[in-house]
């Protein structure tokens with residue numbers, strides 16, 4: 001249904017005045033995109049977007065992602081006009097402390113904001129994850145329950161970023177036909193015209209990825225309407241609508257990079273007068289709201305119809321259970337019983353243990369869907385007996401991301417934000433840097449993504465220093481709200497996976513070994529590891545020295561403690577698989593584990609991440625530079641990570 005022309009035009013004007021007034025009130029912000037995309041936003045929200053502003057979490061709503069998060073006033077204005085719980089007062093509070101209208105859209109802060117955007121390229125890549133989630137769930141629950149589109153508004157900067165290319169390439173490959181990206185092709189970025197640095201034919205590029213491409217004038221409502229209608233008429237390929245717009249439309253700075261940010265007072269006044277707007281700031285006409293009234297009614301009806309379809313469908317007990325497990329995130333009550341019992345197994349690499357855990361849980365945790373950036377075998381991430389997801393078959397649970405770590409991380413955010421899926425994604429730990437931006441965003445958005453990072457130290461071996469992480473565990477530990485586990489053996493790996501699955505408020509990174517590690521011989525090691533740190537070997541009496549280690553170095557600490565005990569020394573060995581969890585324990589427990597004696601802290605990585613347990617009187621033994629290309633046993637000798645080395649270092653410290 002078409003919105004009446006006068007109402008559409010009133011809506012576009014309302015977006016423009018709200019934007020210039022809110023940015024002026026804040027003294028900072030971005031007007032260019034909202035002024036340039038006011039028609040696009042109005043047509044999309046009033047005529048196409050399937051949503052129910054009364055329930056921003058309706059599961060089968062269309063998703064809208066403003067990938068160019070700096071244009072947040074466009075989104076806030078549209079949400080306000082559409083009837084979400086964002087008042088004019090909230091808009092007046094744009095960018096103020098504690099407001100629900102922060103500088104860039106933030107997930108969880110504003111009703112209707114699907115994901116946190118601002119770092120360019122992330123939003124469009126998140127949207128690919130959301131569109132993929134839709135297909136995966138539609139396959140499982142049927143089109144009656146899952147059938148929605150994912151819309152994106154992306155800018156020049158978004159499409160310059162490499163992650164957008166990676167994500168668009170996957171979207172084309174998987175033929176995610178319900179993904180519709182509108183490209184705000186205004187030819188301007190902060191430094192000036194895009195021809196300074198950007199001259200490819202974006203349309204041809206996306207056509208080459210397998211997308212359908214349309215080109216329109218982004219200020220012509222009829223063209224916008226036709227293009228969105230076309231895009232929605234076929235689900236065969238993802239859709240790109242290249243909309244030529246004028247940044248800062250209506251302001252004296254139109255078409256220039258000056259319009260990207262905020263305008264001076266004179267420009268604000270000139271813009272208001274060009275729009276023939278004489279009302280006080282934050283006063284709107286009824287006509288502007290009128291444009292969105294039919295969409296509200298449609299959304300409400302569609303939502304109610306969906307509710308009754310859902311009720312009927314979930315009368316089937318299996319579907320009801322699947323809905324609870326996937327959409328409502330219900331975990332099996334016997335999670336611990338499902339975990340593999342490694343007590344009788346021969347020693348193995350922790351990546352191998354992780355693979356066994358994933359497979360042991362797969363049947364009971366259907367939301368667990370994931371994969372690797374072309375290293376599924378090495379990362380042990382494949383769910384046996386399940387297919388690789390492809391354009392023609394979304395029933396599988398193994399996602400082949402190709403060699404695209406950055407997009408993999410961003411897609412994982414889209415998958416988890418969409419709901420219904422507990423994604424895990426994998427690569428070598430050394431390449432975690434390639435996906436650091438989405439890891440940071442998952443942490444910021446409190447989203448439970450699990451990262452399976454294998455080959456976690458120099459003991460990768462012959463692939464050499466390019467493949468040997470030394471600073472990565474430390475670097476991951478710097479990200480707030482990310483829990484980093486470096487388990488020492490299979491049972492600690494169980495504790496790590498258990499923690500990742502039970503976590504609802506943030507992501508978990510698992511740093512897993514390539515090489516076989518000795519099994520910790522301790523009753524109840526898994527339960528103890530759940531606290532993030534525990535005593536593996538207690539000394540006979542008050543310890544004179546405590547050896548603290550993580551991951552593959554715990555075995556060395558154990559050997560050293562035993563060897564020194566034989567010499568009559570009192571040495572305790574402590575395993576610290578997850579610092580973040582350990583430091584959540586009560587202080588008395590932390591003190592009891594770490595003790596007062598001097599510490600030798602051992603981890604085959606750089607020192608920074610362990611600073612919290614290293615006091616001036618303690619000693620760190622780890623890596624001070626990069627590794628080398630050799631067999632891992634030779635590397636252990638070269639970098640002094642043998643049991644004899646750790647025993648000697650401990651003895652030195654005892655005698656110092």
Ligand SMILES: Cc1ncc(C[n+]2csc(CCOP(=O)(O)OP(=O)(O)O)c2C)c(N)n1
Nearest residue numbers: 033118119120155156157158188189190260
């Ligand atoms: C990854 C990343 N790099 C840099 C920035 C800073 N930044 C914000 S907007 C922008 C470019 C603006 O150009 P465009 O994306 O075309 O938006 P427009 O000015 O047209 O609104 C840049 C570099 C950012 N937000 N994210």
Ligand SMILES: [Mg+2]
Nearest residue numbers: 156186188189
């Ligand atoms: Mg631009």
